[in-house]
Amino acid sequence: MPPTASMPGLSRRFTGVASSVVRDLLALTQRPGVISFAGGLPAPELFDVEGAQAAFEEVFARAGRRALQYSTTEGDPRLRERIAELYLARGLPTVADQIVVTTGSQQGLSLLAQALVDPGDVVFVERPSYLAALQCFGLAGARLVSVPSAGDGIDIDALDALAAAHRPVALYTVPTFHNPTGRTLDRANRAALVDVAARHGFRVLEDDPYQQLRYSGEPMPPMPTLTDDPELVVCTGSLSKILAPGLRIGWVRTTPAIRAAVVVGKQAADLHTSTLDQAAAEAYLASGRLGPALDRACAEYRSRRDALLGGLPDALPAGSSWNRPDGGMFVWARLPDRLNATDYLPRALARDVAYVPGAPFFPTAPEPQTLRLSFTTYAPDQIREGTRRLAAAFAH
Numbered sequence: 001m002p003p004t005a006s007m008p009g010l011s012r013r014f015t016g017v018a019s020s021v022v023r024d025l026l027a028l029t030q031r032p033g034v035i036s037f038a039g040g041l042p043a044p045e046l047f048d049v050e051g052a053q054a055a056f057e058e059v060f061a062r063a064g065r066r067a068l069q070y071s072t073t074e075g076d077p078r079l080r081e082r083i084a085e086l087y088l089a090r091g092l093p094t095v096a097d098q099i100v101v102t103t104g105s106q107q108g109l110s111l112l113a114q115a116l117v118d119p120g121d122v123v124f125v126e127r128p129s130y131l132a133a134l135q136c137f138g139l140a141g142a143r144l145v146s147v148p149s150a151g152d153g154i155d156i157d158a159l160d161a162l163a164a165a166h167r168p169v170a171l172y173t174v175p176t177f178h179n180p181t182g183r184t185l186d187r188a189n190r191a192a193l194v195d196v197a198a199r200h201g202f203r204v205l206e207d208d209p210y211q212q213l214r215y216s217g218e219p220m221p222p223m224p225t226l227t228d229d230p231e232l233v234v235c236t237g238s239l240s241k242i243l244a245p246g247l248r249i250g251w252v253r254t255t256p257a258i259r260a261a262v263v264v265g266k267q268a269a270d271l272h273t274s275t276l277d278q279a280a281a282e283a284y285l286a287s288g289r290l291g292p293a294l295d296r297a298c299a300e301y302r303s304r305r306d307a308l309l310g311g312l313p314d315a316l317p318a319g320s321s322w323n324r325p326d327g328g329m330f331v332w333a334r335l336p337d338r339l340n341a342t343d344y345l346p347r348a349l350a351r352d353v354a355y356v357p358g359a360p361f362f363p364t365a366p367e368p369q370t371l372r373l374s375f376t377t378y379a380p381d382q383i384r385e386g387t388r389r390l391a392a393a394f395a396h
């Protein structure tokens with residue numbers, strides 16, 4: 001046999017993409033007996049299994065073989081119609097043609113990164129930010145610049161100055177029940193942000209998978225309602241947190257200028273999202289079961305959030321602080337400045353409790369004293385037990 005020549009390396013795109021120490025530690029949180037505040041999963045016992053099953057049965061009864069066939073890249077027209085109605089119900093006129101169904105909203109982010117970012121382009125992100133979005137923009141070659149916060153929102157003066165200095169192509173935001181911080185930008189902050197984007201000429205990418213999981217406070221308007229420019233804001237949305245993440249149904253609410261690029265990108269990625277799953281999602285939305293299922297989930301998540309918030313004063317060291325999110329899945333906490341949340345994780349694991357250190361969510365200058373706690377996965381009693389274990393882990 002002739003000697004084998006050495007293979008070319010990975011593309012430059014993947015330089016520096018490695019498994020993090022934290023990810024390796026988090027693998028340990030899967031151990032039985034661990035109460036893990038680390039995940040970001042909806043509670044499986046709240047899935048409307050009967051409703052989902054009925055939706056699949058209806059699809060087979062109605063569409064039969066067609067439900068198993070290839071279908072269009074843009075997505076099931078009836079599902080796109082239903083998604084457009086969700087926006088309309090929130091005061092944002094939307095037609096089905098604007099919606100491209102994606103395989104989870106994660107694919108939407110990937111397609112937007114591909115459509116909008118050339119290598120070296122600047123993308124603004126919040127500080128901290130959703131990790132897998134940072135990956136999408138990073139793989140597209142973006143230079144990520146994080147925008148500082150002021151109070152509970154984005155620092156608008158800093159954003160204005162950074163925009164003048166960097167000329168970004170886009171700002172990526174999770175304005176409602178942010179991952180990882182749980183924070184929600186208020187209306188004034190959203191309007192000011194959109195105004196800066198309009199003046200400097202960059203797009204706002206509004207990633208909004210959590211907004212229906214609201215336990216207190218008033219609903220917020222979708223960001224395209226805050227501008228007359230139909231190009232300014234692109235939205236991504238998802239059924240993952242409100243119906244089931246395993247369905248992998250998300251979408252992009254596109255704009256006229258980017259729609260074709262998103263469709264071509266999707267064609268290249270996977271031709272289309274599962275015909276069967278889209279049809280079942282549409283049948284589920286048509287069944288009227290989503291509202292009651294969401295009400296049940298929100299009532300339960302509210303009591304889980306309150307159980308975590310009730311336990312934190314005794315669980316975290318004196319001098320710690322945390323927020324009180326109005327919805328979503330996460331509480332963001334800050335230990336006193338001298339403490340490092342990653343250092344405490346092995347001690348927490350030794351006591352069968354876990355959380356995610358906040359540092360990896362910062363694209364630059366990580367804040368090691370931060371951590372994210374998810375409250376959706378366990379019943380209130382287990383959450384209280386988890387906070388007692390945390391207290392023991394932080395006790396010295």
Ligand SMILES: Cc1ncc(COP(=O)(O)O)c(C=O)c1O
Binds near residue numbers: 130174248
């Ligand atoms: C902020 C944010 N965006 C997007 C996603 C992707 O969700 P999916 O692809 O399931 O729609 C997630 C998942 O956790 C998320 O937290």
